[in-house]
Every structure is written in C-alpha cells, then in structure tokens.
Amino acid sequence: MTSSAVSALARYPVWQAPMAGGASCPALAAAVSEAGGLGFLAAGYKTPEAVREEVVQLRALLSGQSLGGQTLGGQTLGDRQRFGVNLFLPQPEPDGPTRAAVAEYRRRLAVEAERLATPLGDPDRSADDDFDAKVELLLADPVPVVSFTFGCPSPEVLKAFADVGTVTVATVTGAAEAVAARQAGADALCVQGVEAGGHQGTHRDDPRRDGSALGLLPLLAEVREAVPLPLVAAGGLMRGAQIAAVLAAGADAAQLGTAFLPCPESGAHPLHRQALTDPGFGWTELTRAFSGRPARGLVNRFMREHGGSAPSAYPQVHHLTAGLRQAAARSGDPQGMALWAGQGHRLARPLPAGELVRLLAEELRDAQES
Amino acid sequence: MTSSAVSALARYPVWQAPMAGGASCPALAAAVSEAGGLGFLAAGYKTPEAVREEVVQLRALLSGQSLGGQTLGGQTLGDRQRFGVNLFLPQPEPDGPTRAAVAEYRRRLAVEAERLATPLGDPDRSADDDFDAKVELLLADPVPVVSFTFGCPSPEVLKAFADVGTVTVATVTGAAEAVAARQAGADALCVQGVEAGGHQGTHRDDPRRDGSALGLLPLLAEVREAVPLPLVAAGGLMRGAQIAAVLAAGADAAQLGTAFLPCPESGAHPLHRQALTDPGFGWTELTRAFSGRPARGLVNRFMREHGGSAPSAYPQVHHLTAGLRQAAARSGDPQGMALWAGQGHRLARPLPAGELVRLLAEELRDAQES
Numbered sequence: 001m002t003s004s005a006v007s008a009l010a011r012y013p014v015w016q017a018p019m020a021g022g023a024s025c026p027a028l029a030a031a032v033s034e035a036g037g038l039g040f041l042a043a044g045y046k047t048p049e050a051v052r053e054e055v056v057q058l059r060a061l062l063s064g065q066s067l068g069g070q071t072l073g074g075q076t077l078g079d080r081q082r083f084g085v086n087l088f089l090p091q092p093e094p095d096g097p098t099r100a101a102v103a104e105y106r107r108r109l110a111v112e113a114e115r116l117a118t119p120l121g122d123p124d125r126s127a128d129d130d131f132d133a134k135v136e137l138l139l140a141d142p143v144p145v146v147s148f149t150f151g152c153p154s155p156e157v158l159k160a161f162a163d164v165g166t167v168t169v170a171t172v173t174g175a176a177e178a179v180a181a182r183q184a185g186a187d188a189l190c191v192q193g194v195e196a197g198g199h200q201g202t203h204r205d206d207p208r209r210d211g212s213a214l215g216l217l218p219l220l221a222e223v224r225e226a227v228p229l230p231l232v233a234a235g236g237l238m239r240g241a242q243i244a245a246v247l248a249a250g251a252d253a254a255q256l257g258t259a260f261l262p263c264p265e266s267g268a269h270p271l272h273r274q275a276l277t278d279p280g281f282g283w284t285e286l287t288r289a290f291s292g293r294p295a296r297g298l299v300n301r302f303m304r305e306h307g308g309s310a311p312s313a314y315p316q317v318h319h320l321t322a323g324l325r326q327a328a329a330r331s332g333d334p335q336g337m338a339l340w341a342g343q344g345h346r347l348a349r350p351l352p353a354g355e356l357v358r359l360l361a362e363e364l365r366d367a368q369e370s
Numbered sequence: 371m372t373s374s375a376v377s378a379l380a381r382y383p384v385w386q387a388p389m390a391g392g393a394s395c396p397a398l399a400a401a402v403s404e405a406g407g408l409g410f411l412a413a414g415y416k417t418p419e420a421v422r423e424e425v426v427q428l429r430a431l432l433s434g435q436s437l438g439g440q441t442l443g444g445q446t447l448g449d450r451q452r453f454g455v456n457l458f459l460p461q462p463e464p465d466g467p468t469r470a471a472v473a474e475y476r477r478r479l480a481v482e483a484e485r486l487a488t489p490l491g492d493p494d495r496s497a498d499d500d501f502d503a504k505v506e507l508l509l510a511d512p513v514p515v516v517s518f519t520f521g522c523p524s525p526e527v528l529k530a531f532a533d534v535g536t537v538t539v540a541t542v543t544g545a546a547e548a549v550a551a552r553q554a555g556a557d558a559l560c561v562q563g564v565e566a567g568g569h570q571g572t573h574r575d576d577p578r579r580d581g582s583a584l585g586l587l588p589l590l591a592e593v594r595e596a597v598p599l600p601l602v603a604a605g606g607l608m609r610g611a612q613i614a615a616v617l618a619a620g621a622d623a624a625q626l627g628t629a630f631l632p633c634p635e636s637g638a639h640p641l642h643r644q645a646l647t648d649p650g651f652g653w654t655e656l657t658r659a660f661s662g663r664p665a666r667g668l669v670n671r672f673m674r675e676h677g678g679s680a681p682s683a684y685p686q687v688h689h690l691t692a693g694l695r696q697a698a699a700r701s702g703d704p705q706g707m708a709l710w711a712g713q714g715h716r717l718a719r720p721l722p723a724g725e726l727v728r729l730l731a732e733e734l735r736d737a738q739e740s
Contacts, residue, residue: 285582
C-alpha cells in the first residue's frame with residue numbers, strides 16, 4: 001500500500017480517532033467523514049450486534065459519497081462510503097499473580113463501591129472483546145478501513161480483510177511493534193505517541209517499561225526509518241499546524257481524538273467535555289486505575305487515590321470499575337469518572353465536527369504555505 | 371524580538387544544545403557555528419574562570435564570521451562571533467525535610483561508595499552555581515546569546531543583558547513558565563518537550579507533577595498560543611524532517627543535544643557515546659537518581675536501583691553522586707554513569723559536527739520541499 005492510497009481515503013489528512021466508551025458514535029463519524037476527514041467507529045467494549053447497528057446507522061447518515069473505484073491496497077473499494085471501524089485485540093488470560101493482584105485491587109475499591117452504592121463488576125468477564133465475531137461481521141459486510149488496538153491480528157485475519165478490500169491499520173507505539181505489524185501484513189500503521197489521550201495501544205503491557213513511552217516526533221522518526229508503510233500520526237494533536245508538523249516528519253495523515261470530544265456530535269459525557277478546559281483539572285497522566293492498562297486522563301481524585309495501586313490487568317480492572325465510573329457519571333461527579341484526554345486538552349474547541357475538520361484543513365494549509 | 375531576528379542568529383535553524391558535564395565543549399560549539407548552526411557552551415557546574423576560559427577558546431576557534439551589524443533585540447551585535455552560553459539558575463536552599471531526604475539517600479548510596487572506593491560528595495556545596503559571577507563576566511565581555519535553565523532570571527538581569535546587546539533565551543516546559551519568562555523580559559524561549567535528554571528545565575521541581583511533562587508538539591502549540599516570542603524547540607530531535615516538523619508547528623529554530631553527542635568534537639565520554647546506539651540499553655527514562663531533579667538518561671543499573679528512592683533535591687543529589695559517576699566512568703562501567711540521552715538516541719549518527727549540521731539542513735530542505 002502506498003502513501004497516496006492513504007491520502008485517497010479522505011479529502012483531508014484528518015482522521016477522527018476511535019474513542020471507545022461512547023464518544024465515537026455514528027453522528028460524530030458521519031460529520032467528520034462528510035466534511036472530508038475520516039470518521040471512525042469504536043467497536044471496543046460493544047457487542048457485535050451493537051457494532052453492526054452502528055455501522056448501519058453511520059451508513060444511513062453518510063450521503064453516499066463515493067471513492068470512485070479507487071484502488072486501495074490492491075483492492076477496489078467501489079462505492080463504499082468512507083469511514084473506519086476500530087477493533088480491540090483479545091488479551092491473554094490472566095495468570096495467578098495477576099488474579100491475586102486484581103483481588104487485592106478489588107478489596108481496595110470496596111470503599112468506592114460503598115460510597116456509590118454500586119457493586120464492583122466481575123473482572124472475569126470476557127477478555128477477548130468478541131474479537132472473532134466482530135471480525136466475522138466486518139468480513140461479511142466490509143467497511144473501507146479497520147484499525148486495531150492492543151496488538152496486531154494474525155496474517156490470516158489481515159489477509160482476509162485484504163481479500164474483501166478493507167484497508168487494515170495497526171496501532172503501534174514503537175519500532176518493534178511496527179516491524180511486527182508489517183510482517184503480519186498490515187496495510188498502514190497508526191503511530192501513537194505518549195501524548196495521546198485514552199489507552200496506549202501498546203501490544204503488550206509491561207510495567208517494567210512504565211516511563212519509557214515515546215513522544216510522537218521521536219516515535220515517528222524511528223518507525224519511519226524501520227518500515228516503509230504509510231503512517232497515521234496520533235497523540236496530542238489539536239491544531240492544523242501540528243498536522244503540518246507530523247506530515248513534515250513523515251506521516252501521511254493525523255488522527256485526532258480529544259480535539260473531537262467537545263463537538264456536539266460526540267457521545268462524550270457533558271462533564272467529560274467540560275473538564276477538558278476546566279482549569280480545575282491541571283494536567284493529564286497515564287494511569288492503570290480505571291482499566292488495568294496505561295491510559296491518559298485528566299488527573300482526578302480516583303486517579304490520585306488508586307493509580308499507584310492498580311495492577312497491570314486489562315481488561316479485568318476495566319470490568320471491575322465499569323459500574324463505578326457509570327455511577328460517578330450519573331451522580332455528576334467527574335472525580336470518579338475516567339476523563340480520558342490527550343496532552344493538548346486545553347486547546348479543545350467546542351465546534352461542530354464538520355466545522356472543526358474544515359478549520360483544521362485551513363490551519364494545515366496556512367502552516368504549509370507559511 | 372522577532373522571529374526573523376532569531377533566524378538571523380545562524381544560517382540554519384539548528385542550535386546545538388548546551389549539555390553540562392563536559393559534552394558541550396568549545397570544539398563542538400565551534401564546529402556547529404562554523405557550519406552555520408548555533409553552537410553553545412554549557413556554563414553549568416563550571417567555575418566562572420573555567421567559563422571565561424571556554425569563551426576565549428571558542429572565540430579563537432571561530433573564524434571571525436560576522437553578524438554584519440544586524441539588529442537583534444533592539445541591539446546591534448556588531449561583529450561578535452555567533453554562539454551562545456547557557457547558565458543554570460540558582461536553586462532555593464533545601465528545607466528541613468529535603469535535608470532529611472538527602473541524608474536518607476546518602477545512606478542508601480553508601481554501598482555504591484564502598485563498591486567504587488570513592489567518597490560521596492558534600493550535598494551542601496553551593497546551590498547557586500555561581501550564577502551572579504557568571505552573569506557578571508558575560509555582561510563585562512558580552513556574547514551574542516545567553517540561555518537559561520531551571521528558571522528565569524529577574525527582569526533586572528535580563529535588562530542588563532539586553533543593554534549589552536545579548537539575546538536572552540529562557541528554557542520553559544509549560545505555558546505558565548513561558549508567560550512568566552515573557553513578563554520578565556526574555557527575548558526568546560527554548561521550549562523543551564518531555565522527549566529531551568538530560569535535565570528537564572522546569573522552573574520548579576514538583577514531584578506531585580511527575581508524569582505530567584508535555585510532549586514537544588502539544589507543548590509548542592500551548593506556548594505558541596500563550597506568548598508571541600520566538601521559540602526554539604527542543605526534545606528528541608535527530609533528523610532534518612523533525613526540524614521541519616517543529617518549524618511547521620510554530621518554532622523558529624530547533625535545538626538538538628543527543629544528536630551531537632557522538633560527534634568527534636563532543637566532550638562526551640566514549641562509553642556514553644557507545645551506549646546511545648547499544649541495543650543493550652533499551653530505553654530512556656526520567657530519573658532523579660543522579661542529581662535530584664528529573665533528567666532523561668538511558669536506563670542502567672544505577673537508575674533501576676536508586677531512581678525510585680531519589681529525593682527531589684537539586685543540586686544536593688548532584689553533588690552527592692558526582693564522585694560516584696566519575697569513578698564509574700574511570701572504571702569503564704556505564705551502569706554507574708549518568709548516560710543522558712533524549713528519546714531519539716537510537717538515531718544518533720557519529721558524524722563530524724559540521725557535517726551533521728549540513729546534513730540536517732539538507733534533510734530539512736528536502737522535508738520542506740516534499
């Protein structure tokens with residue numbers, strides 16, 4: 001796959017990041033794609049049936065714009081509407097020490113459960129996010145782009161997507177992951193810097209490497225020199241001039257998440273949107289407090305009190321805290337919610353998503369021309 | 371001061387970072403400046419007399435290139451040769467709890483001292499790095515550029531430099547520091563991302579904010595929108611395409627440190643140079659283990675064993691460990707040395723500094739033209 005093929009996926013090199021947990025809904029993806037960006041649905045945490053339903057909704061919202069038979073990844077996309085779907089890779093079953101650490105964290109969170117009169121979730125709910133069923137439905141009814149987080153699928157799965165004309169994008173956080181994804185057959189890479197909000201897409205979580213995550217520019221350079229695939233740069237990007245920057249550094253497109261959170265079309269909770277530019281939230285950090293995997297959010301009480309104790313146990317901790325987070329949101333308490341945000345959160349602009357895409361494209365052009 | 375004034379300081383927007391501890395010597399600064407970049411001397415840790423001596427040496431190495439009476443910061447630089455000197459700001463006297471924490475860390479390091487048969491240093495050696503005397507000598511015999519790390523000087527000091535025609539550059543790691551530096555009267559800012567090797571130039575070290583340091587692109591955007599000063603971007607930059615990236619994001623020049631470490635002209639220890647691209651050193655992290663302030667280095671035994679216990683106590687911990695680090699270097703043990711490195715260390719190229727400056731300029735042009 002060539003860089004120009006990635007460029008052909010959307011009028012502007014602006015991809016809306018798939019944000020699992022509700023923010024990336026069909027309305028947001030549709031507004032982004034209609035404006036000339038590339039909208040994404042987040043299949044993570046959803047049932048296959050809910051994913052299918054969102055794809056149907058998104059298609060209905062899109063105006064039938066066509067890719068005009070352009071060839072992508074050797075395949076003809078025909079007249080499918082432009083958008084992507086993101087899948088979470090299955091995670092390994094927890095070993096004994098991990099189960100013990102989760103049980104210990106569960107005891108620690110009992111006070112939170114009592115405070116909110118909400119039971120803790122079952123950490124042993126599925127760890128595979130129904131990956132196989134989601135792959136099956138996306139092969140049966142293909143979409144233009146499928147991206148992957150928390151690992152890279154097998155060569156067989158990637159080949160199956162290629163066979164139905166779907167472009168595959170593996171999320172990577174280092175050169176070794178990039179090389180592995182290329183060897184497996186991914187068409188392109190989403191290169192995610194430490195600045196990114198929400199989960200780091202690292203293929204294997206290793207607490208011994210906490211503190212080693214790379215900033216976007218060093219990461220881009222390392223990956224650019226390690227693999228010849230098209231790259232989509234992600235992490236802390238909020239302005240068109242920053243998109244110009246990552247394009248100059250070798251990326252073919254930029255993926256923005258936090259920038260789209262405050263858009264009226266996003267499914268983000270109102271308290272989450274407000275918190276992004278609330279001076280009461282000073283900064284973001286990576287934490288395992290909510291999910292058991294490093295994810296970047298605005299530092300709040302829950303992160304401060306539990307971040308240091310949370311084990312590396314994803315998605316066990318995610319299941320454990322899901323009810324607590326929902327209860328905190330219902331009770332209007334942002335201090336108990338997962339306020340995912342990238343490092344650029346202060347620059348968030350509450351514009352309609354289409355307007356934001358056009359503004360970013362304009363800022364990009366200005367930066368490239370100056 | 372205008373952006374074009376910063377551009378006029380050197381033919382290429384390539385500044386060589388001042389690296390205290392020996393790497394930034396007159397030979398390196400001269401080679402960089404002669405090739406069209408901006409070389410820097412690092413006054414930190416040196417006596418005023420040694421700084422004066424280095425300035426004399428550097429001037430003798432420079433070929434007398436002239437700035438041709440260009441006006442910078444409202445002043446005429448006349449025919450002074452192009453280079454800069456970096457100063458460390460005085461640090462507050464340690465309080466009682468800090469002294470106790472240093473004493474505790476000292477007990478922890480006793481085993482290291484015994485192993486190397488080297489006494490620990492006196493943590494109560496001066497904490498002001500002879501700042502006033504260094505300012506005095508640079509006012510008496512001015513240089514084109516003076517940059518500052520670990521804080522911003524008073525308006526009086528900045529005004530005094532302006533009065534003698536010296537351009538002042540304050541290092542900042544956040545928008546609040548940038549606003550403060552502008553209010554104090556700095557001519558330009560060095561904007562240092564979390565990717566940078568060596569010490570973070572944060573004005574006040576606060577362990578409660580560990581984990582909050584910004585990647586270079588989010589930081590540049592925040593500072594760019596907060597203050598109208600010229601910006602020099604620093605942190606993990608190793609290639610001309612990355613320089614193109616930070617220029618697109620609003621910087622006026624890029625400052626590179628690790629990129630120059632392996633140059634034959636640098637004063638870096640041979641083991642330090644070798645470690646940069648040695649696969650045995652997996653990654654970098656920020657640590658207080660060597661100095662008591664967060665600084666990025668290749669993770670080695672000393673960092674792993676002591677990083678978690680090191681107090682926020684700069685320069686007390688620096689003085690404490692200075693002898694250990696020197697002894698480790700003498701005994702050829704990189705596991706006991708401070709192997710400062712930015713996140714891009716794997717891309718280090720052992721070229722003569724002048725050749726590296728020209729290559730970076732060529733890569734920059736290619737990236738801007740593509």
